[in-house]
Amino acid sequence: MAKSHSVNTEPAQLPTQSTDAPVCAESLVHLDNVRQVQPEVLSTEKAQRMAEFFSALSDPHRLKLLSALAPQELCVCDLAAAVKMGESAVSHQLRVLRSQRLVKYRRQGRNVYYGLADSHIAALYREVAEHLKES
Amino acid sequence: MAKSHSVNTEPAQLPTQSTDAPVCAESLVHLDNVRQVQPEVLSTEKAQRMAEFFSALSDPHRLKLLSALAPQELCVCDLAAAVKMGESAVSHQLRVLRSQRLVKYRRQGRNVYYGLADSHIAALYREVAEHLKES
DNA sequence: TTCCTGCCTGAATGGTTGTTCAGATGAGGA
DNA sequence: TCCTCATCTGAACAACCATTCAGGCAGGAA
Numbered sequence: 001m002a003k004s005h006s007v008n009t010e011p012a013q014l015p016t017q018s019t020d021a022p023v024c025a026e027s028l029v030h031l032d033n034v035r036q037v038q039p040e041v042l043s044t045e046k047a048q049r050m051a052e053f054f055s056a057l058s059d060p061h062r063l064k065l066l067s068a069l070a071p072q073e074l075c076v077c078d079l080a081a082a083v084k085m086g087e088s089a090v091s092h093q094l095r096v097l098r099s100q101r102l103v104k105y106r107r108q109g110r111n112v113y114y115g116l117a118d119s120h121i122a123a124l125y126r127e128v129a130e131h132l133k134e135s
Numbered sequence: 136m137a138k139s140h141s142v143n144t145e146p147a148q149l150p151t152q153s154t155d156a157p158v159c160a161e162s163l164v165h166l167d168n169v170r171q172v173q174p175e176v177l178s179t180e181k182a183q184r185m186a187e188f189f190s191a192l193s194d195p196h197r198l199k200l201l202s203a204l205a206p207q208e209l210c211v212c213d214l215a216a217a218v219k220m221g222e223s224a225v226s227h228q229l230r231v232l233r234s235q236r237l238v239k240y241r242r243q244g245r246n247v248y249y250g251l252a253d254s255h256i257a258a259l260y261r262e263v264a265e266h267l268k269e270s
Numbered sequence: 271t272t273c274c275t276g277c278c279t280g281a282a283t284g285g286t287t288g289t290t291c292a293g294a295t296g297a298g299g300a
Numbered sequence: 301t302c303c304t305c306a307t308c309t310g311a312a313c314a315a316c317c318a319t320t321c322a323g324g325c326a327g328g329a330a
Contacts, residue, residue: 029216033209037217042202047195049267055193059288060182063189067177074168076307081169082176089289091308101266110297110306120266127262131236131255132184194318211277224319226278245276245327 056100061085062093066116066125069103075111191235196220197228201251201260204238210246 042050057063064083068074076094080087094114097103102121105114116122177185192198199218203209211229215222229249232238237256240249251257 030210030213033207033213034216037203037206037209037213040202040206041217042195042199044195044199046267047198047202050198050263051193051195053263053267054189054198055287058186058190058193060177060179060186061288063182063185064177064179067175067182068172071172071175072168074172075165077305078165078168078172081164082172086290087307088291088309092288095308107297110304112307118266118269120262124259124262124266127255127259128185128188131253131259132181132188134253190317196318221320222277223279223321227318230278242327247277 053100056096056102059093059096061089062097065090065093065097066102066121069114069116070122070125073113073115075113077111079114188235191231191237194228194231196224197232200225200228200232201237201256204249204251205257205260208248208250210248212246214249 057066061083065079068079068082074082076087076090079085079094080090083090085093094103094105098105101117103114104117105112107113192201196218200214203214203217209217211222211225214220214229215225218225220228229238229240233240236252238249239252240247242248
């Protein structure tokens, strides 16, 4: 997933002391601005986790699966039929969604029923739909 | 970006008529469930657009950039310093964020100042942070 | 005009992801 | 026990993405 290459940049410290004159090796940096903003910058850890979460949502097939699960629980073979994918492919994608706790599942007989994990997902979905509408 | 391979599956029609007996070529599908859910399934088009949007957010470097832009506007070189990336890399990533209208920018003298595009982004961010907190 | 600076872009490379096929697991029924 | 069905998993290949380096472009100053 979003293990996009290496991220070895910690929030980190700057020369620590005043004078907003150009000090940085490259470019004319506004040191005061940079210092002001740095505490707000996500830690590499958190950025990584969040990136993995979004990465799970960054595939049209997985989004279709989620939209199919919005109204009700479905088992894997029903899901496959609903979004017109192979069952193996669905299974693989469901694993990704599970790993980010976007879906929950329960076994009933020989079927496994999947559903949306919680309400944040729906809220998030609406937020994005809103943003995209204003294209 | 999330142009993840080909997506050639339209919502599509099923045999159209009743009897929830197994009809599908593979597996024992619950036809009634499938039909009930199908209208809710995202169209390929919308799924694609949404996937591209999430894909823009699925990289830790870009998330760091966004978090740095949350409190205030910054020019490219300041951004680069704040998240400790090269300016070229920042520029590439900003292009991705621009393409999804996650950031806006304005030129002032020789600097280009970037900022968050709108309030949906902040709301979305909070939603996800909430979800991840409940790990 | 010429130089310098801040930013953007194109191309090449190495890592990552999604798909497919084959086989494995596990539950239910005979 | 054996068989079948629903689902999961592993491996391999093709497509995609992020990074780097090099160079290009536009604004400001002299």
